[in-house]
Amino acid sequence: MRVAVIGAGAAGCFCSVMLRRQCPDVIVDVYEAGSRPLAKVAVTGGGRCNLTNSFRAIRSLKEAYPRGEQVVRRAFCEFDHEALFRWFEAEGVPLVTQDDECVFPRSQDAMQIVETLTRAMSKAGVRLHTSQRIISVEQAADVTAPTGPSGACPGYVLRSQGGTFTADAVVVTTGGSPKVSGLSFLSPLNLIVEPPVPSLFSFNIAGTSPLMGLVVDPVTCGLVGTRMRSRGALLFTHWGMSGPAVLKLSSYAARHLAECAYRAQLMVSWLDEMGEDEVRSLILAMQSSQPSRQVGNTHPQQLPSRLWQYLIVRAGIREDQRWAEVGRKQINRLVATLTADVYDIEGQSRHKDEFVTCGGISLRNINPGTLECRTHPNLFFAGEVLDVDAITGGFNLQAAWSMGYVVAGQLRRLAAGGE
Ligand SMILES: Cc1cc2nc3c(=O)[nH]c(=O)nc-3n(C[C@H](O)[C@H](O)[C@H](O)COP(=O)(O)OP(=O)(O)OC[C@H]3O[C@@H](n4cnc5c(N)ncnc54)[C@H](O)[C@@H]3O)c2cc1C
Structure with missing residues (x-):
């Protein structure tokens, strides 16, 4: 059996x-558009x-x-983060789990992962x-005798600028494509x-630029x-807000925000999950315990003083x-600012370290347990090319490894004539 994998x-x-x-x-042929494999992993x-x-x-x-949570859940039954x-580690790459639960090679060098996989490919x-x-994948229509070991599928014809290749089974692992045109090679299907x-x-x-560099951890937004909603650290940047809480929210709301052209209102609770009543009690306690002190000089311990000074001004x-001069209306506005502070989102900026694509090949095309295409036998998909994506923290790569593993298992069964 010949298997073509598209995308290294x-x-x-x-x-x-x-x-x-x-x-x-x-026989496994991997076709890669770039000049080297695993360029993104690097x-x-x-x-x-x-x-x-x-x-x-x-x-x-x-x-x-x-x-894609359902697909990932099923893939994890076969190969999860512990198996990875x-x-x-069995391949000789010691790993470390950080305090934030993210897993890295102990060497802190992505090239160790790239080299380990490249070596394993060559050795295998x-x-x-x-x-x-x-540039195109088509089901071979003109084959009269079945070529696949299952005896049912006529196989596939793949074209690149440099030639034409055939395969009994195809695995599409071309990653996230920011534009639909990046998937045009699959149009014949x-x-x-x-x-x-x-x-x-x-x-x-x-x-918000005066607050650039400030981190507030945690907030809910x-x-x-x-x-x-999401929860985590929020970072003020030159252009606005970022950090895990914002990146996570951008992931949950990726499609919604695209539909409203990245114009929306962000609501931030600066004291995390503290409700209005709790915040009011905190503020009133601060007021009664130090009536003669200036408000700008006394801040709740959870908030950096620079942010507190910014927020009290927002609250008027x-x-x-002095605390004694702060009236009821101002207290109300301060409580509202601390618990539900609203900002206009005026656009988006890509995070320098990580971005992924929401969308791609619809999960409606595939059997979620096998990752095989419902309409084209022996055609499989794995990784970000599918409408599967995650928040930051190693989850996107884990999905790619797990789905790659599932497809390998399916192909093994196919090669064995179906089990
Ligand atoms: C800067 C950055 C940092 C990231 N950091 C992390 C991280 O630390 N942890 C994490 O979990 N995720 C991270 N991600 C996301 C993660 O890299 C991807 O989700 C993951 O690489 C997807 O794996 P994949 O195999 O599906 O696709 P990819 O790794 O993107 O591989 C797809 C391959 O297919 C090739 N290809 C595309 N089209 C064709 C074609 N027509 N013919 C032949 N070849 C083709 C591409 O050149 C590419 O090599 C990061 C993403 C970016 C952009």
Whole structure:
């Protein structure tokens, strides 16, 4: 059996290694558009490669995977983060789990992951063809005798600028495509595509630049008029707001925000999950315990003083105003500012370290347990090319490894004549 893998990224390389190790008789050709494999993995995690997560801080998979959670759940039954951890350590790559539950190679060098996988591919006899962008994939229509070992599928014809290739089975692992045109090589197959939009971005918000560099941890934030909420550290940037809380919210709201052209209202609760009553009691206690002190000089311990000074001004209180001079209306405004502070989002900026695509090949095209296309037998998908993506923290790569593993298992069964 001949298998063509399109895309030498995380999912494609891992799938090809697992397949060849399990089935040395299967010929595996990996076609990569770029000049080297795993180019994106090399830059992940700021060059350190956050290859997975301990999942300990995640309450439900949906929290990590806003899209594709069901597919990921099934893939994890076969190969989860613990299996991945063991796999890399067995390959001689010691891993470390940070306090924030992100997992990195102990060397803190993404190239160790790239080299380990590249070596494993070469040792397993995977045939890697770089600088081969596949421009079309078609089901071979003119084959009279079945060529696939299952005896049912006539196989596929792949075209690149440099040539035409045939395969009994195809695995598409081309990663996220920011534009629909990036998936045009699959047009002959008439698949359903979810329009791609960016995920994991910062919010452009005017007027916050004086706070640049400030981190508030944790806050809860959400989009006004929706139920989308997230929690974590918030970072003020030159253009607005970023940090885990904002990136997570951008992931949950990726499609919604694209539909409203990145114009929306962000609501921030600066004292995390403290409710209005609790915040009011805190403020009234501060007022009664130090009536003669200036408001700008006394801040709740959870908030940096620079942010407190900014927020009291937003609430209409002067920094030099004494607590005794603060009236009821001002207290009300301060409580509202601390618990539900609203900012206009005026656009988005891509995070320098990580961004992913929401959308891609619709999950309606595939069987979620096998990742095989429902309409085209022996055609599989794995990784970000599917409408599967996650928040930051190693979850995106974990999905790619796990799906690559599942497809390798399916191909092994196919090569064995179906089990
Ligand atoms: C800067 C950055 C940092 C990131 N950091 C992290 C991180 O630390 N942790 C994490 O979990 N996730 C991270 N991500 C996300 C993660 O890298 C991706 O989700 C993951 O790489 C997806 O794996 P994949 O195999 O599906 O696709 P990719 O790794 O993107 O691989 C797809 C491959 O297919 C090739 N290809 C595309 N089209 C064709 C074609 N027509 N013919 C042939 N080849 C083709 C591409 O050249 C590419 O090599 C980061 C993303 C970015 C952009």
